[in-house]
Amino acid sequence: MNDSPNADARRQTLRHWLATVTDTQPLSLEAGGSDASVRHYWRARLPDRSVLVMDADPAQFDVAPFLARQAELVAAGIRVPAVLAQDAAQGFVLLEDLGTQELTPLLDGPAVARDWYLKAIDLLVRMQAGLASAHLPVFDAGFQRREMEICREWYVGVHLGCQLDERQLAVWERSLALIVARNTAQPMLFMHRDYHSRNLMVVGNELAVLDFQDAVHGPVAYDLMSLLRDAYIDWSEDFVLDLAIRYWERARAEGVPVHADFGDFYAAFEWQGLQRHLKVLGLFARLKHRDGKDRYLADIPRVFGYVRAVCRRYSELTPLGRLLLDLHGERETVGYTF
Numbered sequence: 001m002n003d004s005p006n007a008d009a010r011r012q013t014l015r016h017w018l019a020t021v022t023d024t025q026p027l028s029l030e031a032g033g034s035d036a037s038v039r040h041y042w043r044a045r046l047p048d049r050s051v052l053v054m055d056a057d058p059a060q061f062d063v064a065p066f067l068a069r070q071a072e073l074v075a076a077g078i079r080v081p082a083v084l085a086q087d088a089a090q091g092f093v094l095l096e097d098l099g100t101q102e103l104t105p106l107l108d109g110p111a112v113a114r115d116w117y118l119k120a121i122d123l124l125v126r127m128q129a130g131l132a133s134a135h136l137p138v139f140d141a142g143f144q145r146r147e148m149e150i151c152r153e154w155y156v157g158v159h160l161g162c163q164l165d166e167r168q169l170a171v172w173e174r175s176l177a178l179i180v181a182r183n184t185a186q187p188m189l190f191m192h193r194d195y196h197s198r199n200l201m202v203v204g205n206e207l208a209v210l211d212f213q214d215a216v217h218g219p220v221a222y223d224l225m226s227l228l229r230d231a232y233i234d235w236s237e238d239f240v241l242d243l244a245i246r247y248w249e250r251a252r253a254e255g256v257p258v259h260a261d262f263g264d265f266y267a268a269f270e271w272q273g274l275q276r277h278l279k280v281l282g283l284f285a286r287l288k289h290r291d292g293k294d295r296y297l298a299d300i301p302r303v304f305g306y307v308r309a310v311c312r313r314y315s316e317l318t319p320l321g322r323l324l325l326d327l328h329g330e331r332e333t334v335g336y337t338f
Contacts, residue, residue, distance in 0.1 A: 014055060017092050018044055021085040022051070043097065051084060054093040063088050066213035076130040078123065079208040098208050103200040104232060110239050117227070119207050120200060121247045124192075124223055127209075129254045133190035139218030141180045144275050148176055150282030159285035159300075162327050175320035182271040183219055187257035191218030196230045220251075220258055221269040222276070229273045231280050231303050244269060267314075274310045274317070277303050304328075 011029070019025050024046055032041035032052055038060040042053040056063055063086065073080045082096040103120070107113040137143070152172065156162050164172055192199075192215055199211040224247050228240045248265050251258045259265040280303050284296040304324075311321025 010055070013090065014042065014053060014092060017087060017090060018053060018094070021087075021094055022046055050097040052081070052095040052097045054095060056091040056093075058089065058091040061091065063091060063093055063213075065215075066093065069212045069215050072131060073127070073209065073212060076127065078127055078130075079203065079206060080212065081208070081210070098201045098203050101202040102198055103202055103207065104197040106202060107197060107233060110235070113235070114239075114243070116207075117243050118246065120195075120197075120227055121224070121243065121250060123200075123207055123209065124195060124227065125247070125250050125254050125256060127192065128189050128220070128223075128251065128256045131190040133188070133215070133217040136190070136215055136217045138188075139191060139193070139216040139222070141184050143216075144180050144183055145176055147279035148179070148275060148282075150286065151278040153282065154285040154289065155281040156327060158289050160327055168323055168326075171319045171323045175317065175323075178316055179271060179275050182268070183275055186219035186221060186268050186272070187259075188217055189220055189257065191216050192223050192226075193218065195223040195226045196232070197227070198232060219268070219272055220256065221265060221272045225269045225273040226276060229277070229306055231277070231284075231299050234302050234305070241266070270310050270313065273306060277306045277310075281307070 015026065015029060018029075022044075026044040026046055028045040030043050030045075032043040038057060040055045042055060044051050044053060054063070054066075067083060067086060067088070070080055070083055074082075081098055083093060084096060085094040086092065103116060106116060152164070156164065192209070192212055194211050194214060195209075199209065201208045201210060224244065228235065228243055244266060245262060248258055248262050259268060281300065284300050284303065287293040287296045307324065308321060311317040311324070
């Protein structure tokens with residue numbers, strides 16, 4: 001948060017609210033970071049503990065979904081930050097401080113990472129098996145298509161500075177229709193929607209889940225794909241395949257409605273990944289060009305690599321792959337299809 005008069009007034013309002021709900025003045029109030037949304041976090045040092053305050057302008061962010069999903073996850077036995085107090089009208093939520101240890105920096109090589117990913121997979125299966133989702137927004141065809149259009153608007157249009165001509169637009173439209181048709185044919189259940197290493201906190205030797213407010217009723221392969229084809233860290237195909245098989249076996253054993261054939265599940269995993277990664281390209285470009293958050297630019301080549309690999313692997317996606325390479329001024333010389 002900047003030091004403008006409005007920001008300073010907001011900070012004073014937060015201090016007053018915090019003193020009221022904790023019955024004490026904080027010893028210190030330090031910026032605890034912000035995410036890719038409009039939320040900010042503050043770490044408050046109290047005489048006997050440390051707590052976090054989520055600060056979200058009510059005009060831009062509704063805390064009600066966060067509070068509802070937090071209660072559901074707690075009821076299902078999933079470790080999330082406890083809500084200690086909340087004021088939805090002002091956009092303040094007082095949270096348990098789980099510390100600062102994200103999972104990402106601990107993923108130091110496949111041997112260590114494998115053990116942590118198995119914990120994350122176990123946690124994911126527990127969420128999928130234990131949480132209802134019929135009441136949540138549906139991650140349907142329109143929803144998925146709108147997300148991918150962020151790519152065309154911000155990544156292609158703004159970041160690459162390209163506007164699609166009539167032929168290119170036809171390729172884009174046909175490709176999105178194929179992607180949506182494949183993805184909406186998957187079994188549907190509770191979907192976190194942003195399940196990856198930066199949203200998993202290490203508490204002791206266990207994992208806690210963050211950033212769950214956007215959960216939806218969505219395709220079964222999405223969250224595993226988000227975890228293993230992470231926008232911020234990548235792994236070899238063999239490593240991802242091994243963990244995907246282990247997830248699939250565990251999910252089947254717990255009654256999660258995965259595909260009966262692993263090959264079908266892995267194809268769904270890849271097609272859903274294409275949808276997400278097209279969206280992420282657009283989001284990262286928007287964060288840079290609209291919001292001035294340059295740090296996401298370094299991850300764009302990794303995300304584009306995921307997109308390129310999936311387009312090479314499936315013949316139906318060859319036109320989309322060629323289109324994207326053309327927009328980058330590249331040419332595909334070899335293709336593999338399954």
